[in-house]
Amino acid sequence: MNPRINPGDTIGILGSGQLGRMLAMAAARLGLRTHIYAPDRGPALDVCAQATIASYEDEEALAAFAASVVVVSYEFENVPASTAAFLAARRAVRPGPKALATTQDRLTEKAFLNASGIPTAPFAAVDDLAGLQAAVESLGLPSILKTRRFGYDGKGQVMLRDASDLAQAFEALGMQPAILEGLVPFTREVSVIGARSTQGAFAAWDVCENEHTHHILSRTLVPARLKAETAQAAIDMTGRIAEALDYVGVIAVEMFLVEDTTGGETRERLIVNEIAPRVHNSGHWTIDGSVTSQFEQHVRAICGWPLGSPRAHGRIDMRNLIGADADHWHELLEQPGLCLHLYGKHEARPGRKMGHTTRVLDENEPFTEDPVN
Amino acid sequence: MNPRINPGDTIGILGSGQLGRMLAMAAARLGLRTHIYAPDRGPALDVCAQATIASYEDEEALAAFAASVVVVSYEFENVPASTAAFLAARRAVRPGPKALATTQDRLTEKAFLNASGIPTAPFAAVDDLAGLQAAVESLGLPSILKTRRFGYDGKGQVMLRDASDLAQAFEALGMQPAILEGLVPFTREVSVIGARSTQGAFAAWDVCENEHTHHILSRTLVPARLKAETAQAAIDMTGRIAEALDYVGVIAVEMFLVEDTTGGETRERLIVNEIAPRVHNSGHWTIDGSVTSQFEQHVRAICGWPLGSPRAHGRIDMRNLIGADADHWHELLEQPGLCLHLYGKHEARPGRKMGHTTRVLDENEPFTEDPVN
Numbered sequence: 001m002n003p004r005i006n007p008g009d010t011i012g013i014l015g016s017g018q019l020g021r022m023l024a025m026a027a028a029r030l031g032l033r034t035h036i037y038a039p040d041r042g043p044a045l046d047v048c049a050q051a052t053i054a055s056y057e058d059e060e061a062l063a064a065f066a067a068s069v070v071v072v073s074y075e076f077e078n079v080p081a082s083t084a085a086f087l088a089a090r091r092a093v094r095p096g097p098k099a100l101a102t103t104q105d106r107l108t109e110k111a112f113l114n115a116s117g118i119p120t121a122p123f124a125a126v127d128d129l130a131g132l133q134a135a136v137e138s139l140g141l142p143s144i145l146k147t148r149r150f151g152y153d154g155k156g157q158v159m160l161r162d163a164s165d166l167a168q169a170f171e172a173l174g175m176q177p178a179i180l181e182g183l184v185p186f187t188r189e190v191s192v193i194g195a196r197s198t199q200g201a202f203a204a205w206d207v208c209e210n211e212h213t214h215h216i217l218s219r220t221l222v223p224a225r226l227k228a229e230t231a232q233a234a235i236d237m238t239g240r241i242a243e244a245l246d247y248v249g250v251i252a253v254e255m256f257l258v259e260d261t262t263g264g265e266t267r268e269r270l271i272v273n274e275i276a277p278r279v280h281n282s283g284h285w286t287i288d289g290s291v292t293s294q295f296e297q298h299v300r301a302i303c304g305w306p307l308g309s310p311r312a313h314g315r316i317d318m319r320n321l322i323g324a325d326a327d328h329w330h331e332l333l334e335q336p337g338l339c340l341h342l343y344g345k346h347e348a349r350p351g352r353k354m355g356h357t358t359r360v361l362d363e364n365e366p367f368t369e370d371p372v373n
Numbered sequence: 374m375n376p377r378i379n380p381g382d383t384i385g386i387l388g389s390g391q392l393g394r395m396l397a398m399a400a401a402r403l404g405l406r407t408h409i410y411a412p413d414r415g416p417a418l419d420v421c422a423q424a425t426i427a428s429y430e431d432e433e434a435l436a437a438f439a440a441s442v443v444v445v446s447y448e449f450e451n452v453p454a455s456t457a458a459f460l461a462a463r464r465a466v467r468p469g470p471k472a473l474a475t476t477q478d479r480l481t482e483k484a485f486l487n488a489s490g491i492p493t494a495p496f497a498a499v500d501d502l503a504g505l506q507a508a509v510e511s512l513g514l515p516s517i518l519k520t521r522r523f524g525y526d527g528k529g530q531v532m533l534r535d536a537s538d539l540a541q542a543f544e545a546l547g548m549q550p551a552i553l554e555g556l557v558p559f560t561r562e563v564s565v566i567g568a569r570s571t572q573g574a575f576a577a578w579d580v581c582e583n584e585h586t587h588h589i590l591s592r593t594l595v596p597a598r599l600k601a602e603t604a605q606a607a608i609d610m611t612g613r614i615a616e617a618l619d620y621v622g623v624i625a626v627e628m629f630l631v632e633d634t635t636g637g638e639t640r641e642r643l644i645v646n647e648i649a650p651r652v653h654n655s656g657h658w659t660i661d662g663s664v665t666s667q668f669e670q671h672v673r674a675i676c677g678w679p680l681g682s683p684r685a686h687g688r689i690d691m692r693n694l695i696g697a698d699a700d701h702w703h704e705l706l707e708q709p710g711l712c713l714h715l716y717g718k719h720e721a722r723p724g725r726k727m728g729h730t731t732r733v734l735d736e737n738e739p740f741t742e743d744p745v746n
Contacts, residue, residue, distance in 0.1 A: 007699075007702055007715045007717070008717065008719065021401070024420075025398050025401060025402075025420065028394070028398060028419060028420045028717065029398075029713075029714050029715070030713065030714075030715055031702075031715025031716065031717045031728065032717075033419050033717070034419075045422075046401060046406050046407075046421075046422040047397075047398065047401045047420045047421075047422075048419075048420075049418075049419040049420075288664070291661070291710055291712060291733065292712070300706065305703070305706050306703075306706045306707045308706070308712075309709050309710045311710065313686040313687075313733070314686075326380075329380055329404075330678070330679075333673065333678050333679045333681070334679045336682050337664055337682045337684065339664060339665070339681075340402075340403065341402050341403075342380045342402070342403055342404025343404065344380070344381065344401065344404045344405075344406065346381065355404065360664065360686070
């Protein structure tokens with residue numbers, strides 16, 4: 001399906017969280033209306049033209065949703081495969097089913113990456129306790145046991161340090177199909193946010209350098225402190241992944257930087273950790289810091305429109321506001337040059353992403369180490 | 374009234390056009406909800422959390438609207454005085470009634486400006502044909518006859534070139550109270566977009582240089598090509614006007630630049646043409662070209678929050694898309710580095726503002742004369 005989409009048309013987004021919210025606002029800038037479909041009322045509902053609150057299994061609601069929109073996209077990769085298939089039979093779903101199927105399952109994703117010549121951490125499938133024991137013998141300890149599906153922000157994973165922990169760890173994950181990953185001695189985490197158009201054009205922003213606290217992204221610096229050839233390699237790798245997935249939309253690829261200093265000279269190597277088939281938290285700075293935001297780029301791509309320029313306005317310091325961080329909104333508004341975004345969530349639960357701040361730094365302004373903006 | 378406003382609260386906006394739409398999106402970025410009140414369905418309805426379609430005389434609807442919001446603002450200055458008064462008795466209305474009353478009437482506005490020591494074109498009140506004849510004798514011809522109220526984009530005004538035209542011209546304007554303005558031999562039109570907070574802080578963006586076609590803004594260049602001291606004088610003048618009006622919110626002041634070259638040296642002089650007590654078309658570039666957009670600044674101000682930085686990301690070339698200009702949206706999306714905004718209006722009538730484009734220029738990139746982006 002390759003619909004001809006015009007300003008004034010309505011696009012459909014699955015999910016009502018902050019990503020759906022920022023997608024709906026980007027669509028509105030381009031004269032498009034947004035129909036949000038989600039099982040529960042989230043902050044995207046405050047800025048969309050139309051909304052359906054129904055389960056992902058409600059075929060009547062899904063059919064009406066599909067009939068009301070010209071293209072369907074989503075804010076998260078855990079859309080049930082049956083929902084995606086139901087919608088894809090009626091409307092273009094972008095990114096397509098292949099991207100969803102590949103990235104929903106850590107094992108499928110890593111196998112796909114290796115088959116495409118992209119390095120990952122060593123891994124082994126784990127279907128039962130015997131399989132876990134065999135995997136540990138092959139990869140060694142410490143290593144990380146992760147559920148194959150539905151993990152995010154460190155959920156659904158456990159670090160294995162001791163061979164006596166195995167049964168308990170497997171039980172802690174619910175004895176579901178899992179993957180064991182060998183530990184990679186990385187020095188930094190980076191991500192590439194790129195986009196691929198329906199015509200196969202690819203554009204990426206500068207590489208992002210990410211810091212996590214309790215497995216949740218806390219800070220993104222742009223451009224990442226990498227050698228120029230390493231940054232280019234990261235972007236090229238992302239373009240190859242997007243092409244191999246026949247991808248349409250914004251894609252985020254998280255990578256580990258491994259530094260090898262044997263022989264006195266530092267060599268940088270990249271290992272892909274994870275693919276997100278959607279707009280990504282480490283790309284939120286593009287709203288304030290780039291000619292085209294990742295949200296607008298995603299909308300352009302899924303509509304079959306030309307991609308926009310990913311040029312940055314300067315170096316960037318983006319911070320997440322997690323839980324009670326957002327209580328400091330008034331102090332943040334007072335900081336000169338800081339852009340504040342709040343997602344309109346009612347309750348600031350611990351670990352919950354409530355907003356973010358972006359600072360576009362002047363030419364010679366250093367990144368500060370100050371943890372509060 | 375000085376309400377304590379928090380993220381999560383709902384602000385009220387009168388008017389459902391593109392300015393209300395961009396205000397609602399800016400409010401959403403800051404975690405605020407927006408309730409739009411308007412007599413008819415406009416493009417702001419696609420991005421607001423709540424909407425009331427009712428006349429400005431419907432006191433029941435106005436009371437319910439006031440009860441649902443923490444502060445009221447508006448996207449246009451022609452809010453009926455009785456509506457503003459009704460709402461102001463219930464909620465803070467920002468900018469306040471003084472700003473509305475002063476700027477709704479060209480005669481009151483010019484008298485206020487002169488009383489504040491701000492130069493304007495020479496003018497005279499016209500209440501009837503005899504008054505028009507007397508005014509023409511005093512100001513000479515050519516001069517411009519304008520209705521005192523409800524004029525915009527060149528509507529409600531007529532150029533007088535010949536003393537025999539007077540009766541016909543006064544009739545053409547509906548024989549309503551009018552003002553005669555002497556012609557100012559200006560060389561450029563500029564505007565200052567500034568904002569004043571509830572604490573009296575004032576911040577302004579770089580001065581905008583504006584080109585009009587058929588009385589409608591067609592292009593804005595930033596910074597305006599002015600001597601540094603003239604630009605500073607324009608900003609200072611705007612700050613003084615805002616203070617004299619006890620203003621809260623974004624204010625736009627349109628000025629004429631008059632160049633005096635007697636004696637070989639060019640001296641620049643500014644004459645205020647008009648005050649808009651609201652966000653302004655010549656400030657649309659701030660969405661893509663500045664740390665804080667005029668829409669966010671207005672929301673910060675009316676909420677009693679600190680003002681944001683008006684720093685620009687570079688020199689700016691903003692163009693309006695009028696009527697059929699917007700049909701070229703696909704070509705505009707293809708232009709590298711161009712930010713496209715479409716307002717979601719259904720019908721591209723001639724003279725209707727359908728969208729705009731913004732280009733942030735590189736350091737050494739010249740302004741082009743190319744009329745299409």
